[in-house]
Amino acid sequence: MEHEAVMEMHHTTTGIPHRKVLIWTFIGSECMLFGSLIAGYLAYRGRSVVGPYPEDLLNIPFITVTTFVLLMSSLAMVLALSAVQRGNRRGSIIWLAATAVLGMIFLGGQYIEFSHFVHEGLGLSRNLFSATFFLLTGTHGAHVTVGVIWLLSLLGMELKGNLGPGKAEIVEVAGLYWHFVDVVWIVLFTVIYLLV
Amino acid sequence: MSQTQSHGHSEPHTSNKTYVLVAAVLAMVTAVEVMVFYLEALRPVIVPILVVLSAAKFSLVAAFFMHLKYDGRLLRSLFAGPLFVAIAIILAMMALYGAFAVGAA
Amino acid sequence: MSHDTYGGGVRSWMTTVDHKRIGIMYFVSAIVFFFVGGLEALLIRLQLGSPENTLISADLYNQLFTMHGTTMVFLAVMPLSSAFFNFLIPLQIGARDVAFPRLNAFSFWIFLFGGLFLNSSFLFGGAPDAGWFGYANLTSTQYSPGIRVDYWVLGLQLLGISSIASALNFIVTIINLRAPGMRFMRMPPFTWMTLLTSFLLILAFPAITVGLVMLMFDRTFGTNFFNPAAGGDVLLWQHLFWIFGHPEVYILILPAFGVISEVIPTFSRKTLFGYPFIIYSGVLIAFLGFGVWAHHMFAVGLGPIANSVFSAGTMLIAIPTGVKIFNWIATMWGGRLRMDTPLYFAIGFIAMFIIGGLSGIMHASPPTDLQQTDTYFIVAHFHYVLFGGTVFALFAGMYYWIPKVTGRLLHEGLGKLHFWLMFVSFNLTFFPMHFLGMNGMPRRTFTYLPGLGFDLMNLVSTAGSLLLGASMLVFVWNLVRSFRRGSPAGRNPWNAATLEWSLPSPPPHYNFRTIPEVGGRDPLWRPGGAEVDPEDPTAPEPVMPSPSGWPMLLALGPVIAATGALLSSLLVVFVGVAVVVVSVYGWAFQPLER
Numbered sequence: 073m074e075h076e077a078v079m080e081m082h083h084t085t086t087g088i089p090h091r092k093v094l095i096w097t098f099i100g101s102e103c104m105l106f107g108s109l110i111a112g113y114l115a116y117r118g119r120s121v122v123g124p125y126p127e128d129l130l131n132i133p134f135i136t137v138t139t140f141v142l143l144m145s146s147l148a149m150v151l152a153l154s155a156v157q158r159g160n161r162r163g164s165i166i167w168l169a170a171t172a173v174l175g176m177i178f179l180g181g182q183y184i185e186f187s188h189f190v191h192e193g194l195g196l197s198r199n200l201f202s203a204t205f206f207l208l209t210g211t212h213g214a215h216v217t218v219g220v221i222w223l224l225s226l227l228g229m230e231l232k233g234n235l236g237p238g239k240a241e242i243v244e245v246a247g248l249y250w251h252f253v254d255v256v257w258i259v260l261f262t263v264i265y266l267l268v
Numbered sequence: 269m270s271q272t273q274s275h276g277h278s279e280p281h282t283s284n285k286t287y288v289l290v291a292a293v294l295a296m297v298t299a300v301e302v303m304v305f306y307l308e309a310l311r312p313v314i315v316p317i318l319v320v321l322s323a324a325k326f327s328l329v330a331a332f333f334m335h336l337k338y339d340g341r342l343l344r345s346l347f348a349g350p351l352f353v354a355i356a357i358i359l360a361m362m363a364l365y366g367a368f369a370v371g372a373a
Numbered sequence: 374m375s376h377d378t379y380g381g382g383v384r385s386w387m388t389t390v391d392h393k394r395i396g397i398m399y400f401v402s403a404i405v406f407f408f409v410g411g412l413e414a415l416l417i418r419l420q421l422g423s424p425e426n427t428l429i430s431a432d433l434y435n436q437l438f439t440m441h442g443t444t445m446v447f448l449a450v451m452p453l454s455s456a457f458f459n460f461l462i463p464l465q466i467g468a469r470d471v472a473f474p475r476l477n478a479f480s481f482w483i484f485l486f487g488g489l490f491l492n493s494s495f496l497f498g499g500a501p502d503a504g505w506f507g508y509a510n511l512t513s514t515q516y517s518p519g520i521r522v523d524y525w526v527l528g529l530q531l532l533g534i535s536s537i538a539s540a541l542n543f544i545v546t547i548i549n550l551r552a553p554g555m556r557f558m559r560m561p562p563f564t565w566m567t568l569l570t571s572f573l574l575i576l577a578f579p580a581i582t583v584g585l586v587m588l589m590f591d592r593t594f595g596t597n598f599f600n601p602a603a604g605g606d607v608l609l610w611q612h613l614f615w616i617f618g619h620p621e622v623y624i625l626i627l628p629a630f631g632v633i634s635e636v637i638p639t640f641s642r643k644t645l646f647g648y649p650f651i652i653y654s655g656v657l658i659a660f661l662g663f664g665v666w667a668h669h670m671f672a673v674g675l676g677p678i679a680n681s682v683f684s685a686g687t688m689l690i691a692i693p694t695g696v697k698i699f700n701w702i703a704t705m706w707g708g709r710l711r712m713d714t715p716l717y718f719a720i721g722f723i724a725m726f727i728i729g730g731l732s733g734i735m736h737a738s739p740p741t742d743l744q745q746t747d748t749y750f751i752v753a754h755f756h757y758v759l760f761g762g763t764v765f766a767l768f769a770g771m772y773y774w775i776p777k778v779t780g781r782l783l784h785e786g787l788g789k790l791h792f793w794l795m796f797v798s799f800n801l802t803f804f805p806m807h808f809l810g811m812n813g814m815p816r817r818t819f820t821y822l823p824g825l826g827f828d829l830m831n832l833v834s835t836a837g838s839l840l841l842g843a844s845m846l847v848f849v850w851n852l853v854r855s856f857r858r859g860s861p862a863g864r865n866p867w868n869a870a871t872l873e874w875s876l877p878s879p880p881p882h883y884n885f886r887t888i889p890e891v892g893g894r895d896p897l898w899r900p901g902g903a904e905v906d907p908e909d910p911t912a913p914e915p916v917m918p919s920p921s922g923w924p925m926l927l928a929l930g931p932v933i934a935a936t937g938a939l940l941s942s943l944l945v946v947f948v949g950v951a952v953v954v955v956s957v958y959g960w961a962f963q964p965l966e967r
């Protein structure tokens with residue numbers, strides 16, 4: 073009875089949980105963040121006055137593999153959510169861990185790519201390509217990193233047994249974030265790598 | 269925006285089979301994209317083809333993995349509205365920077 | 374105050390998650406910053422009072438106008454609007470609090486810390502001095518060595534976090550916490566304008582965030598985003614800034630539109646004329662606002678096609694704006710006007726905003742703008758829309774709602790004195806600037822030569838500004854007086870129609886004991902509406918979220934990190950990040966109500 077008011081606060085006008093509306097609104101804001109970065113990248117395309125230029129360095133086969141890894145992490149993510157919703161603890165643990173690991177592989181790939189570029193003389197401040205490229209993909213990488221930490225925290229909760237179907241909502245919200253980051257990469261893969 | 273009644277609680281929307289199928293399609297489209305990239309013959313039309321293919325992947329993830337296909341109109345507009353503004357601004361900036369100028373590559 | 378169970382003390386304010394208390398803190402901070410910005414303006418005016426004046430050096434002048442603009446926009450007007458959002462939105466939609474009470478506290482703290490951070494620059498080596506728009510490449514390390522511009526970059530990033538966090542919160546709150554029956558098209562116009570403003574915030578801020586990061590990279594890591602020698606384009610900054618900046622001007626004005634749309638019906642005893650038109654024209658303004666940014670760049674040489682497109686878009690926006698003005702006038706038409714102070718300010722708003730809107734349409738045309746841009750004509754324009762518009766409207770709102778906040782009425786006589794003083798001195802200060810601009814006096818220069826025909830107008834303007842400053846003191850006196858011996862306001866001193874007026878003044882910490890049912894627009898004016906009494910003593914007292922110290926601590930993290938960036942100390946940055954990580958976990962694992 074005492075908790076009547078609290079219940080009231082969790083009850084929502086639209087029937088959609090607050091957190092879910094929040095994450096979608098946040099994703100809307102993120103669209104503008106990446107939109108501005110992409111606009112900057114495209115505005116400066118082909119304007120570098122010294123090399124190396126994108127076509128000298130971008131390694132399509134390599135990045136195709138990491139792209140594939142990130143796509144599959146999204147699959148792992150939905151499977152994780154579905155396992156949590158069904159109360160399948162083993163599945164939750166496996167798929168949450170898989171998602172995080174795939175995300176880390178992607179980040180490792182980005183690390184290899186970045187250090188290769190730097191090694192080839194394309195440091196951050198080398199030219200406009202390097203500046204826009206590192207800013208754009210770096211921002212994306214930072215988002216993946218936050219996602220990995222988030223997933224590992226959820227994994228920690230599941231391992232302690234704190235995550236049953238009653239808490240599926242927080243996994244769903246993390247998943248929405250994760251898929252959005254994936255979707256951004258789908259765009260970047262095309263804009264940066266395939267349409268050089 | 270209107271009142272949207274939708275699943276208040278998270279429950280599975282889709283079978284895992286569908287998810288795996290969607291992922292397979294995503295992988296395949298990615299492979300096709302890379303193929304298009306390497307095919308000299310397609311060079312002149314590479315931009316429209318790749319834009320369409322990546323838009324398709326984008327929509328698949330949004331619709332199935334992010335459940336927009338099943339969730340209410342409200343969430344869809346919360347995503348679509350900002351996305352529209354962002355795309356419009358990217359296009360306007362491309363135009364301002366001469367991407368669509370006659371004779372531009 | 375029987376239902377007040379806050380407990381007292383500074384600590385209770387530091388850990389509060391109550392939207393009303395957060396609103397009050399926003400209000401007090403914003404007013405203080407408003408006075409800081411006002412003081413800067415008075416110094417500027419004193420310097421310009423006579424030709425070749427030497428009161429203030431060119432260097433200090435640059436700092437003053439930069440900090441004046443930055444302070445007024447980000448630290449005074451926006452947070453003052455936030456004060457209204459915070460206090461009123463849950464009350465207007467029939468909710469007990471916002472959707473995320475702790476996030477709300479976080480937004481406030483990071484705003485306050487960001488504002489203090491920015492202003493602390495005066496003490497350490499000088500304040501930012503590159504204008505509130507920070508045009509590249511004036512902001513490059515070559516032309517702005519030292520840390521002044523870094524202060525500005527980091528300060529704005531902190532304020533951006535605050536704005537986005539709070540806007541996300543209000544979007545969710547308005548979508549998800551409306552009382553039963555409160556459909557979107559029944560929401561009070563102020564709630565609607567808050568919703569639109571919040572969308573503008575989450576969509577506009579990312580653009581400047583990106584621009585600021587690029588600028589920071591240029592300054593710290595030696596990239597060349599805005600360095601023409603390396604192929605960079607200084608106009609990219611202007612684009613990113615105004616993609617944010619134009620929506621930002623609507624962020625500043627839409628809340629004012631909301632306030633006016635509440636005050637005018639109440640004091641005309643008539644429901645708002647053409648409610649759907651007010652709402653839809655607001656939606657249209659917000660949307661079109663993203664497509665007109667380059668009207669701030671007519672003089673940079675984008676070419677005739679771009680200029681024509683952006684000019685047409687700008688003129689288009691004037692249409693929904695005009696629609697609103699007609700609606701307000703039509704609401705008053707034939708109403709039983711009750712001439713209290715809020716209505717004075719509201720009518721003042723309409724008149725002043727029309728003048729500012731008209732000069733806006735003038736420079737929407739590129740050939741005209743080429744004569745006006747960077748002159749005092751522009752300064753006149755945006756002060757008519759921002760001060761004559763937004764600030765007049767916010768004062769209307771303060772006279773209207775402060776009795777709800779404090780439970781005491783303000784003094785009508787002092788209120789009207791304040792209005793007349795402010796109205797006359799505002800026009801004395803800013804109207805002459807139209808002529809100055811037309812005669813060619815440039816913006817952002819610290820002095821001018823005698824004999825150019827500028828002397829008299831500048832003197833009038835400076836005299837006006839001193840009077841304008843004095844009028845603010847009348848307001849403060851009125852406020853203090855009402856705390857001490859204002860007459861009790863009661864629940865609904867103005868016989869207004871929206872839900873907040875059904876509650877005691879000040880409202881209990883849980884707002885509504887039982888959540889009201891809403892049967893239509895203007896709920897308290899509906900048959901039986903006046904008897905809406907949510908204080909049903911048989912209902913149990915609602916349990917509210919517990920206080921929490923995490924939001925304030927979390928807000929401290931980015932500020933520490935920013936300080937580290939300023940000092941180029943990686944260690945301090947890491948401390949900031951550590952504070953963020955610890956407080957995020959602390960917060961996440963602390964239950965909302967204990």
Ligand code: HEM
Pocket residue numbers: 506622623625626668669687688690691694729730731732733734736737738742745746747751754755758759762763
């Ligand atoms: C009828 C509506 C309006 C029109 C057509 C309009 C048009 C314009 C144009 C074309 C400029 C650029 C002038 C130049 O720099 O050469 C401008 C500047 C400005 N406007 Fe407006 N405007 C309108 C309403 C507003 C409102 C509602 C606000 C804020 C509440 C506002 C605030 C400003 C500010 C701050 C600037 C100057 C920015 C700067 O250079 O620092 N305007 N306006």
Ligand SMILES: [Cu+2]
Pocket residue numbers: 618619622665666668669
């Ligand atoms: Cu504008």
